[in-house]
Amino acid sequence: MRQFRKKLSLKNLKRSFSRENSFGEEGPDAHFSPSDESLDSSPFSPTGSEPSLVTDATNNNHGHVRRMKSEGDNLAGRSKHKVKVSTDFGKRRALSLQEKTCSPFGKLETYKKLCLLGEGSYAKVYKATNKVNGGLVALKEIRLQTDEGTPFTAIREASLLKDLKHVNIVCLHDIIHTKSNLTFVFEFVQTDLSTYLEKNPGGLNPHNVKLFLFQLLRGLAYCHRRKVLHRDLKPQNLLISEQGELKLADFGLARAKSVPSQTYSNEVVTLWYRPPDVLLGSKDYSWQLDIWGVGCIFLEMLWGHPVFPGVKNHKDQLQKIFMLLGTPTEEDWPGVENLTEYKETVTRTHRPRPISDVIPKISEIPGAEKFASQLLQMNPRKRISADLAMKHEYFSDLPDAIHHLPDASSIFILPEIKIASEHRWIV
Ligand SMILES: Nc1ncnc2c1ncn2[C@@H]1O[C@H](COP(=O)(O)OP(=O)(O)O)[C@@H](O)[C@H]1O
Numbered sequence: 001m002r003q004f005r006k007k008l009s010l011k012n013l014k015r016s017f018s019r020e021n022s023f024g025e026e027g028p029d030a031h032f033s034p035s036d037e038s039l040d041s042s043p044f045s046p047t048g049s050e051p052s053l054v055t056d057a058t059n060n061n062h063g064h065v066r067r068m069k070s071e072g073d074n075l076a077g078r079s080k081h082k083v084k085v086s087t088d089f090g091k092r093r094a095l096s097l098q099e100k101t102c103s104p105f106g107k108l109e110t111y112k113k114l115c116l117l118g119e120g121s122y123a124k125v126y127k128a129t130n131k132v133n134g135g136l137v138a139l140k141e142i143r144l145q146t147d148e149g150t151p152f153t154a155i156r157e158a159s160l161l162k163d164l165k166h167v168n169i170v171c172l173h174d175i176i177h178t179k180s181n182l183t184f185v186f187e188f189v190q191t192d193l194s195t196y197l198e199k200n201p202g203g204l205n206p207h208n209v210k211l212f213l214f215q216l217l218r219g220l221a222y223c224h225r226r227k228v229l230h231r232d233l234k235p236q237n238l239l240i241s242e243q244g245e246l247k248l249a250d251f252g253l254a255r256a257k258s259v260p261s262q263t264y265s266n267e268v269v270t271l272w273y274r275p276p277d278v279l280l281g282s283k284d285y286s287w288q289l290d291i292w293g294v295g296c297i298f299l300e301m302l303w304g305h306p307v308f309p310g311v312k313n314h315k316d317q318l319q320k321i322f323m324l325l326g327t328p329t330e331e332d333w334p335g336v337e338n339l340t341e342y343k344e345t346v347t348r349t350h351r352p353r354p355i356s357d358v359i360p361k362i363s364e365i366p367g368a369e370k371f372a373s374q375l376l377q378m379n380p381r382k383r384i385s386a387d388l389a390m391k392h393e394y395f396s397d398l399p400d401a402i403h404h405l406p407d408a409s410s411i412f413i414l415p416e417i418k419i420a421s422e423h424r425w426i427v
């Protein structure tokens, strides 16, 4: 771990990160230039002992990208922000060569690729085995373009994840740096929520929805306490283990200054999980951004369909939201009319509808509708925090001990907590 810290706190990198404010701002002018195969040997501890099943990459028929072709959800302007580490390489290389002789980590040959799990705009994710201990891992391979250095999203993802140690956040085991790629070695997790939803159409078992949601909030509360926003919550970025553990993944946007509309390769980033304040032009967002995403994911798990599947642009996305939750007014959201996009976007008035109009089964689940509306408050100031959300009456049938678990303990260590069969629910 000490080595990892050393690697990611290189002088230039440190300088650029120290410019970031508490909830993050990018601004690197440093560059990270690969100049040798496996430049850094890895600092990590043994990994990849989780047993698992092979996960099929299947089509997602409700509008998400496929797991195999995960949404290219990253930074506009990625090419502008490359990190080049030009200092200390000689010394570090000598050190790492020494380490390389005795450590299997930081080396590509330690891992054997099995199959492709997902492909985004700048990364491919493979299922692989660790040849040393036989365990399964996921390799997130980030292409490096000659001269351009390392995509800053990748550095951000690594530097954040090294400090986020929580059972509901995917664990980064190792980093391998070669001339052409930067590879993150993650614990392998059986599937993602998008694939899980697709395999269980028509909505999930409400008991499982509650357990997934609680774990999502648990991972998020941990991030928010550390002033880290995820910024890109969506089913594809939530991994689900065989046991039903949910893990936040893909922290590539977690320190971006703004929420981009296009990726590095000009693909459109999904707006479905983006809150109305950000769509209306507000730059003054914080943890409330992620909470809106939680609300959307909650309803999607219950219903089986994305709740606000905007198809065209920001305006269209806002219309989808207003049609369910009503057009925002100065009365319930003071200042909304001053937001830059308000005048152009809010052209007609919609009255709010009960969520149960669209998702009737929500009214059969005690506390669920009220809870959803607290997550999906249009006015960000009224949105409930992750910490408070975990205490909501909707979760009151979960054992009290669930609130006192150490960060490293899964909710499934509690004997009362078990994932239910989705199959039985559908039949
Ligand atoms: N640790 C993992 N275990 C298993 N599958 C993973 C893991 N990490 C990512 N994946 C799969 O790969 C996809 C893309 O990974 P992600 O980190 O979201 O990359 P991108 O930045 O390209 O979206 C995910 O949607 C998921 O299906």
Ligand SMILES: [Mg+2]
Pocket (backbone or CB within 6 Å): 070, 071, 073, 120, 236, 237, 250
């Ligand atoms: Mg992703």
